[in-house]
Structure formats: C-alpha cells, structure tokens
Amino acid sequence: MRPANDPAAATLANMASSLTSTISSNGHSLSDLSNAGATRTAVEAELRASRLIIFFGHGLKSKLQGAATDLVDLSNVSLASGNIIVAIACWSAHTLAGQAIAGGVEAYLGFDEQFGCLAGDPDGEFGAAVAEGLEELINGNDMQTTLGSMQQRFDDAFHFYKTGSGSGRSDSVLGWLLANWNKIHARLDGNVGTTL
Amino acid sequence: MNQRERAILLAAIRGWVDRHPSPDTPIVEIARGQLLPSVEQSGGGLSPRQIYNELQENSELGQWLTRVIDAGIARANLDDVLKGFGQ
Numbered sequence: 001m002r003p004a005n006d007p008a009a010a011t012l013a014n015m016a017s018s019l020t021s022t023i024s025s026n027g028h029s030l031s032d033l034s035n036a037g038a039t040r041t042a043v044e045a046e047l048r049a050s051r052l053i054i055f056f057g058h059g060l061k062s063k064l065q066g067a068a069t070d071l072v073d074l075s076n077v078s079l080a081s082g083n084i085i086v087a088i089a090c091w092s093a094h095t096l097a098g099q100a101i102a103g104g105v106e107a108y109l110g111f112d113e114q115f116g117c118l119a120g121d122p123d124g125e126f127g128a129a130v131a132e133g134l135e136e137l138i139n140g141n142d143m144q145t146t147l148g149s150m151q152q153r154f155d156d157a158f159h160f161y162k163t164g165s166g167s168g169r170s171d172s173v174l175g176w177l178l179a180n181w182n183k184i185h186a187r188l189d190g191n192v193g194t195t196l
Numbered sequence: 197m198n199q200r201e202r203a204i205l206l207a208a209i210r211g212w213v214d215r216h217p218s219p220d221t222p223i224v225e226i227a228r229g230q231l232l233p234s235v236e237q238s239g240g241g242l243s244p245r246q247i248y249n250e251l252q253e254n255s256e257l258g259q260w261l262t263r264v265i266d267a268g269i270a271r272a273n274l275d276d277v278l279k280g281f282g283q
Contacts, residue, residue, distance in 0.1 A: 008225035008241060058227055090228035114260055115227040119241050162272070170216070171223050171244075173280025177268040178224065184267055 001046070002056040003038040005067035011120055012056040012088055015127035019054070022131075022138050028196070036067070043071045047079035051196055052086070054134065059089030059110070062096050072096070078103025084143070084194060088130050090114040093187040100189075107143045107190035109150075115185070116178045118171065125160055125179065129153035137196060144192040154183035197266060201274055205265065205281075206251060212281040213244045220245055 002013035013034060023030045031050060033042050038057075043066075046053060055072065058065045063073040064087055077085070077096060081104030087093070093110035100108045117126035133150025137143065160166040161175030169175065197205065213219050222241020242250070242257070250258035268277055 007222070008227060011225050012227055060228070088227065090226065111227075113263075116224055116264070119222045119225045158271075162276070173277065174224055176272075176280070177264050177277070180271050181264045181267055 001033045001038050001043055001053065001064075001071060002035075003066040003071070004035050005057070005065075007119070009057045011117065015088060015121065015130045016054065016056050018127070018131045019134055019138070022135050026138050026140075028138065038066050038071060040066070040069050040071055040076075044076055044079055047072070047076065047083070050080075050083060052084045052137070053080055055085070055087045055089060057089055059087055059092040059096075059115075061091045061094040062099070064089055064092055064096070074099045077105065080105045082106060084108075084137075084196070086110070086134065086137075088115065093185075093189065097187070097189045105190060107188065107192065107194045109143060109147060109186070109188050111182065111185045112187045113181070113185040115182055117182075118175050118178065123160070123166055123169075123175075125157040125166065125175065126154075126182070129157050129179070129182070140195060142193045142195050143188055143190075147186060147188045147192075150186055151183045154179045154186070158183070197262070197269065197274070202262075205274070205278065206248070208278045208281040208283040209244075209248050209251065211283070213248045215282060216244045219243060223247075 002016050004010040004013035020030060031046055055064045063070045077100045084106055085100055085108045087110040093112040097108035097110055121127050129150055132153045133146050136149045137146040157179035158176045161172040166172055166175060220243045222243050224242040251261050
C-alpha cells in the first residue's frame with residue numbers, strides 16, 4: 001500500500017519499488033495498491049487476504065492514512081488477524097500496533113515516533129534501509145532479524161552521512177541525525193519469531 | 197541540551213539558513229498524517245528556514261526536531277552537530 005498522496009508520501013512510495021522484484025523473484029504474489037488504487041475498500045480486502053501487508057505513507061498513532069481517508073485504523077486493523085503488518089510511516093507503533101496484536105495480527109513492525117528522511121531520499125540511503133530490512137523477511141527470515149537488519153542499515157546510513165561519501169553534502173547533518181532517529185524508533189510487536 | 201547549548205545550536209542553524217543556497221526548499225520529509233499547517237503547505241516537507249523557525253518557536257515540530265538533535269548529540273556530540281551546521 002503506497003498512496004503517494006503528497007511529495008513526502010511519494011518519497012516513501014518509491015522506497016517500495018525495489019521490493020516488488022524481490023517479492024516476485026521469491027515466488028510470492030504481489031498486490032500493489034498504489035496512488036488512487038489505495039482505497040479503504042481495496043486495503044481491507046488485502047488485510048484479510050495477504051500474509052504480509054506493507055504500508056508506505058503517512059501515519060498517526062492510531063491510523064495509516066491515504067489521500068482522502070484513513071486506510072487502516074483501530075476499527076479495521078484486526079481484519080489482518082493471523083497476518084503481518086509493516087508500516088513505514090510515523091507513529092503507528094505507538095497505538096495501532098497494540099490494537100493490531102490484540103486483534104490477532106501476528107506481528108507489527110512500525111515506528112513509535114515520527115519517521116523522517118531527506119526530501120526525495122536523494123542518495124537512496126533511507127529507502128535502502130527499509131528495503132534491505134524487509135528483504136530479510138521476504139527471503140524467509142523472521143521478524144526479529146528483519147528489524148535488526150533495518151536498524152543496522154539505518155546505522156550504515158548514519159555513517160554514510162556522518163563520515164562516509166555522503167558527508168560532503170550541504171545537508172548531511174540532517175541525514176545522519178534522521179538515520180539515527182529512525183533506527184532508534186523502529187519497533188516490533190507481537191511474535192518476533194514469525195516468518196512469511 | 198541545556199539552555200546555553202540550545203542557544204549555541206540555534207545560532208549555528210541561523211547561520212546555516214543564511215548561507216544555504218535554497219533556504220525555502222524542503223529538505224526534510226516527514227511521514228506524519230494530519231500535518232501541521234506550516235508543513236502541509238509544502239507537502240510534508242520542512243525547509244531550512246522552517247526548521248529554524250520551528251526550533252525557535254519550540255512548536256510541536258520544533259520539539260520533535262529537538263528530540264532528533266538530542267538523540268544525535270547522545271550518539272555523537274554537540275560539536276559534531278554544530279560542525280554539521282557549519283560552525
């Protein structure tokens with residue numbers, strides 16, 4: 001799910017791009033609800049049907065948002081009972097994750113604070129952190145490994161901007177501050193040992 | 197950050213904004229729903245000038261930016277952050 005309903009959401013939606021080939025090459029089927037296709041009705045169908053639901057977009061403590069409506073909130077998150085949710089969005093690990101687990105969702109990986117990145121992710125560092133983490137899950141590893149890989153890759157982004165080849169950018173300080181922030185605030189709830 | 201460190205940081209960021217080639221172009225994006233009006237106008241982005249203003253006003257976003265910077269200081273140190281902003 002990647003509604004791409006404004007420039008920031010579009011940057012997040014682009015982070016999903018490299019995952020689509022990884023998912024397909026591992027023999028999994030993919031339903032890509034992007035742009036106007038990310039409606040609440042379509043999302044609810046996938047909450048029921050998909051083993052893994054990944055959201056890229058705007059979030060609040062108790063909801064994941066689309067262009068003109070909430071796509072996932074406290075009233076429908078339990079439709080994903082028995083499945084796994086990953087939300088690359090602000091805040092949803094704060095409240096929505098707990099409701100999801102209480103409603104039978106097997107595991108929820110999200111962020112318990114605001115998720116930030118350099119505008120447009122010009123070096124692909126933030127997208128790589130997200131994608132390389134999720135590739136662990138798609139390749140058959142468990143959620144704890146997925147979280148650890150994502151945090152390690154955010155750490156790599158921290159070093160890229162602080163002392164590596166990205167340190168020469170005029171805004172590199174924001175790159176390493178935000179990479180560090182996202183690493184700290186990635187959170188996993190539910191069955192940490194679950195796999196696809 | 198204590199008050200003295202915060203004042204030093206704000207002065208550094210003010211200088212960074214003044215020297216920035218695109219002080220009003222968004223450089224940070226936030227994946228937060230129901231954005232505050234100042235951020236919503238730029239599609240979820242914060243420009244260098246907005247970053248300074250939000251910090252200066254200690255608004256909700258300014259407090260978040262302070263938390264981000266505090267976490268960076270804890271990981272590295274204040275001098276590294278100041279150096280990043282050109283001090």
